[in-house]
Amino acid sequence: MSIIVNEAGKAISRADQRMPISSLLKANMRKIFPDHWSFMLGEIALYSFIILMLTGVYLTVWFKPSMAEIIYAGSYEPLVGIHMSEAYASTLDISFEVRGGLLIRQIHHWAALFFMAAMIVHMFRIFFTGAFRKPRELNWVIGASMFLIVLLEGFAGYSLPDDLLSGVGVRIVAGIVEAIPVVGTYLMFFIFGGEFPGNDFISRLYTFHVLLMPGILLALIGIHLVLIFYHKHTQYPGAGRTNTNVVGYPLFPVYVAKAGGFFFVVFGVTTLIAALVTINPVWNYGPYVPDQVTAGSQPDWYIGFLDGMLRAMPNWETVIGSYTISWNIFLPGVVMPGILTFALILYPFIEGWITGDEREHHILDRPRNRPVRTGIGAAVIAFYGILVINGANDVIAITFNLSINQLIWFTRIGIFVVPPLVFWATHRFCIGLQRRDREKLLHGYESGEVLRLPHGEFIEIHKPISDEEKAVILAKEAIAPLPAPPETDENGVATPGLRGKRLRARLSRLYFGDDVATPTPAEIAEAEHHAHELHDHEVAELESAGKDVPANLP
Amino acid sequence: MSDSQGKDLATVEHGEAPLYPLPPHRPRTTDTDPRAARRAQRQVATQFALSAVLTVGFFVAYWVVPVDQTVELGPFGVWSLSNLLLGLTLGGAILLIGTGAIHWAKKLMSDEEIVDERHPLGSPEEDRAAAKEMFDTGLAESGFAERKIVRRSLIGALLLFPLPFIAFLRDMGPMPGTSLRNTIWKKGTRIVVDVSGQPLRPEDLQVGTLVSASPEGLDEIQEEEGTQNARAKASIILVRMSPDEIRSDQSPEGETWAYEGILAYSKICTHVGCPIALYQRRTHHLLCPCHQSTFDLADSGNVVFGPAARRMPQLPITVDDEGYLVAQSDFTQPVGPSFWERG
Ligand code: HEM
Numbered sequence: 001m002s003i004i005v006n007e008a009g010k011a012i013s014r015a016d017q018r019m020p021i022s023s024l025l026k027a028n029m030r031k032i033f034p035d036h037w038s039f040m041l042g043e044i045a046l047y048s049f050i051i052l053m054l055t056g057v058y059l060t061v062w063f064k065p066s067m068a069e070i071i072y073a074g075s076y077e078p079l080v081g082i083h084m085s086e087a088y089a090s091t092l093d094i095s096f097e098v099r100g101g102l103l104i105r106q107i108h109h110w111a112a113l114f115f116m117a118a119m120i121v122h123m124f125r126i127f128f129t130g131a132f133r134k135p136r137e138l139n140w141v142i143g144a145s146m147f148l149i150v151l152l153e154g155f156a157g158y159s160l161p162d163d164l165l166s167g168v169g170v171r172i173v174a175g176i177v178e179a180i181p182v183v184g185t186y187l188m189f190f191i192f193g194g195e196f197p198g199n200d201f202i203s204r205l206y207t208f209h210v211l212l213m214p215g216i217l218l219a220l221i222g223i224h225l226v227l228i229f230y231h232k233h234t235q236y237p238g239a240g241r242t243n244t245n246v247v248g249y250p251l252f253p254v255y256v257a258k259a260g261g262f263f264f265v266v267f268g269v270t271t272l273i274a275a276l277v278t279i280n281p282v283w284n285y286g287p288y289v290p291d292q293v294t295a296g297s298q299p300d301w302y303i304g305f306l307d308g309m310l311r312a313m314p315n316w317e318t319v320i321g322s323y324t325i326s327w328n329i330f331l332p333g334v335v336m337p338g339i340l341t342f343a344l345i346l347y348p349f350i351e352g353w354i355t356g357d358e359r360e361h362h363i364l365d366r367p368r369n370r371p372v373r374t375g376i377g378a379a380v381i382a383f384y385g386i387l388v389i390n391g392a393n394d395v396i397a398i399t400f401n402l403s404i405n406q407l408i409w410f411t412r413i414g415i416f417v418v419p420p421l422v423f424w425a426t427h428r429f430c431i432g433l434q435r436r437d438r439e440k441l442l443h444g445y446e447s448g449e450v451l452r453l454p455h456g457e458f459i460e461i462h463k464p465i466s467d468e469e470k471a472v473i474l475a476k477e478a479i480a481p482l483p484a485p486p487e488t489d490e491n492g493v494a495t496p497g498l499r500g501k502r503l504r505a506r507l508s509r510l511y512f513g514d515d516v517a518t519p520t521p522a523e524i525a526e527a528e529h530h531a532h533e534l535h536d537h538e539v540a541e542l543e544s545a546g547k548d549v550p551a552n553l554p
Numbered sequence: 555m556s557d558s559q560g561k562d563l564a565t566v567e568h569g570e571a572p573l574y575p576l577p578p579h580r581p582r583t584t585d586t587d588p589r590a591a592r593r594a595q596r597q598v599a600t601q602f603a604l605s606a607v608l609t610v611g612f613f614v615a616y617w618v619v620p621v622d623q624t625v626e627l628g629p630f631g632v633w634s635l636s637n638l639l640l641g642l643t644l645g646g647a648i649l650l651i652g653t654g655a656i657h658w659a660k661k662l663m664s665d666e667e668i669v670d671e672r673h674p675l676g677s678p679e680e681d682r683a684a685a686k687e688m689f690d691t692g693l694a695e696s697g698f699a700e701r702k703i704v705r706r707s708l709i710g711a712l713l714l715f716p717l718p719f720i721a722f723l724r725d726m727g728p729m730p731g732t733s734l735r736n737t738i739w740k741k742g743t744r745i746v747v748d749v750s751g752q753p754l755r756p757e758d759l760q761v762g763t764l765v766s767a768s769p770e771g772l773d774e775i776q777e778e779e780g781t782q783n784a785r786a787k788a789s790i791i792l793v794r795m796s797p798d799e800i801r802s803d804q805s806p807e808g809e810t811w812a813y814e815g816i817l818a819y820s821k822i823c824t825h826v827g828c829p830i831a832l833y834q835r836r837t838h839h840l841l842c843p844c845h846q847s848t849f850d851l852a853d854s855g856n857v858v859f860g861p862a863a864r865r866m867p868q869l870p871i872t873v874d875d876e877g878y879l880v881a882q883s884d885f886t887q888p889v890g891p892s893f894w895e896r897g
């Protein structure tokens with residue numbers, strides 16, 4: 001033991017004569033990180049990424065990114081003698097010839113799915129708690145960019161084996177590229193080195209998948225983490241927590257052990273799942289042949305919403321002279337994803353403009369205290385959910401004996417109707433919770449214990465909530481919407497940009513308007529006083545009736 | 555309310571002092587009871603030791619179990635034994651390191667919450683002023699502001715130099731030209747069954763059947779070009795109906811594109827290009843598995859449902875002197891998804 005510590009100490013001191021290692025360690029080793037289960041979501045994403053890089057490097061050892069056609073002569077009997085690309089054949093070899101190859105492939109694929117899932121949930125955690133507010137807007141932008149890159153990265157990896165299932169996905173993407181007005185056909189020819197499917201796509205995609213995108217991701221993750229260090233992590237409201245402190249455990253040793261241990265947990269669990277649950281059995285699909293397709297073909301789940309959008313779109317197309325605009329493909333395939341991306345990246349700035357809030361925030365919001373934001377988030381989940389369902393409408397139709405026609409009409413209408421309803425319901429629900437918080441603060445919580453007073457009345461005993469809970473509730477800021485702008489200033493000059501300011505005031509009212517006020521200290525004192533009086537009154541009544549005063553009477 | 559810059563502020567400041575103090579630390583049993591601490595220590599060490607055992611197990615499985623050995627696990631089907639054992643041992647070994655470390659942190663390392671102050675994130679005012687001054691000095695020394703001609707020529711050069719890198723991209727692919735407009739079908743090309751390569755006579759097709767077919771010689775062309783491009787455009791489906799079921803087809807005035815109730819349509823969906831072969835005999839509907847576009851083959855291949863905007867192109871067919879089905883010509887319109895120049 002002492003040997004390890006001594007040697008490490010010596011190594012550090014040697015390094016320290018060449019670099020300011022000790023200063024770096026001193027600044028960071030005992031850095032405090034708050035603890036909460038939801039902070040592990042980003043960690044899961046990070047660890048999945050590391051697992052992907054580790055296993056991905058192994059796969060590159062055997063994978064051949066080539067569309068050259070060969071005749072399969074490997075050990076998977078059902079495909080012997082079949083024409084296929086080298087990419088597909090080498091994927092079979094990894095699965096059937098290399099010891100542990102299948103395991104590595106399956107860990108890689110499962111880790112990719114967990115990565116996406118963890119990122120999405122992480123993003124919602126950031127969204128619902130307002131962790132993207134100043135000073136963390138840039139980290140939101142970086143995060144949202146990574147989300148999009150990982151989406152593309154996942155699709156690229158999924159397509160590399162050149163199996164029938166993924167090949168159909170590539171065909172669909174080629175069709176979407178072709179639908180881009182003016183440049184689409186050229187783009188398609190440049191991407192594929194000519195017509196679809198050509199001979200170049202897999203090797204080009206390979207470089208993209210193993211070099212370009214992971215490189216960009218690595219850089220972005222690096223910045224993401226440095227910013228988290230620099231900003232210090234946010235914390236949830238609670239006793240002892242303020243906007244100017246951070247309460248938690250030190251990086252060394254607690255988080256080195258906890259977060260380091262958690263990496264092994266994520267890795268171990270992913271490996272166990274890869275051992276037990278088959279994923280992407282490409283040998284069942286066969287090699288890609290452009291005139292074949294498997295029925296009920298599904299992309300990986302995170303692409304499903306795009307597919308759902310393509311499916312729901314009415315078949316609009318415009319021909320102007322000798323040119324065609326394929327709205328049916330261009331809108332759901334390019335325009336909508338583009339708009340969603342922009343909205344996602346810009347959200348912190350949009351909200352910041354509406355609230356006019358330029359202060360630093362290190363205490364997280366409770367979702368109920370921002371009903372509009374929470375409502376938007378819930379509506380987005382509903383929107384996404386409907387599209388995912390529609391992306392699998394054929395499978396659902398068969399499973400539940402519905403007609404695809406009905407499902408598509410449900411989607412077409414639902415996509416406009418359900419998210420607003422969800423917004424409204426969530427908003428109401430949040431306001432309700434706020435009201436309950438206020439009640440709890442003023443009158444305590446309903447203990448469920450009932451007391452019969454001598455004159456026959458039943459009262460439920462309210463008990464005061466704990467200081468911890470009070471601190472959480474009181475962390476809600478008192479908020480007033482922006483006032484409507486004056487039409488003219490005091491000199492009668494019209495306010496510049498009146499329209500924009502009006503819009504902003506209106507949005508601000510929407511944003512904060514229905515807020516339930518947090519009780520003021522005076523109100524709390526008043527309520528406490530009142531509770532005392534009531535108590536005294538009850539005690540007096542019980543005593544005058546010659547009864548015992550129960551100990552649980554507050 | 556306004557902030558320091560006089561802007562409207564919709565909100566009220568958080569206090570800096572906590573309203574309620576941090577609750578006092580509550581010791582764990584491992585803090586107070588040495589026996590509990592020793593027990594926790596044993597648990598942690600056991601997990602690490604088990605991990606090491608499983609790693610040894612991994613090597614046993616690696617050398618003993620052949621890569622192609624399968625096992626039948628009752629209702630769970632057939633498994634690759636190698637994958638199963640390698641994964642379980644490796645996964646277990648990794649997982650136990652993690653759970654051991656976390657257990658260690660939770661039970662034995664200090665769990666007293668520590669309060670740290672946050673410091674203002676921006677640079678202090680004097681640093682900002684100093685930085686600005688340095689920048690101004692440097693700018694003045696460079697002469698970037700005064701030496702217009704240097705500045706402008708530099709900007710010009712910088713704007714131009716990336717262009718060659720864009721030019722490099724030009725050879726990523728050929729220009730589309732008219733290649734999306736034609737396929738390898740020609741007058742007289744025989745129609746052969748997809749997999750077997752057998753040429754077809756009309757009598758080989760019964761009413762109600764649908765056959766995937768392709769032009770004769772496709773495999774040779776594929777071999778020669780080294781791509782599947784020709785196949786991606788030329789594949790067709792043949793359906794036979796009794797002639798009175800056909801309400802319309804795409805033959806122009808004075809031509810007959812069908813042959814005795816046999817119709818040939820492109821197999822490539824006009825939406826985004828999936829191949830289609832799901833056929834409902836009763837309704838004559840062709841259903842795309844990708845996004846459920848549905849085409850009525852008894853009615854010119856028109857779209858009856860779904861996101862596709864165009865009908866399926868029809869291939870004009872007839873029979874040759876030997877009685878085999880052949881194309882009359884290439885398709886008269888581009889097959890597959892729409893594109894800008896398609897018109
Ligand atoms: C490549 C994927 C990503 C990785 C590896 C990653 C990693 C992390 C980690 C480890 C943390 C600290 C723990 C936590 O708060 O959960 C974090 C925090 C954060 N992430 Fe991510 N993240 C990713 C994607 C995203 C996305 C998609 C967004 C939003 C669009 C985002 C925005 C943020 C923000 C604003 C913080 C600061 C949170 C705070 O201090 O409360 N990240 N990220």
Ligand code: FES
Nearest residue numbers: 823825826842845
């Ligand atoms: S490709 Fe056929 S419906 Fe989309």
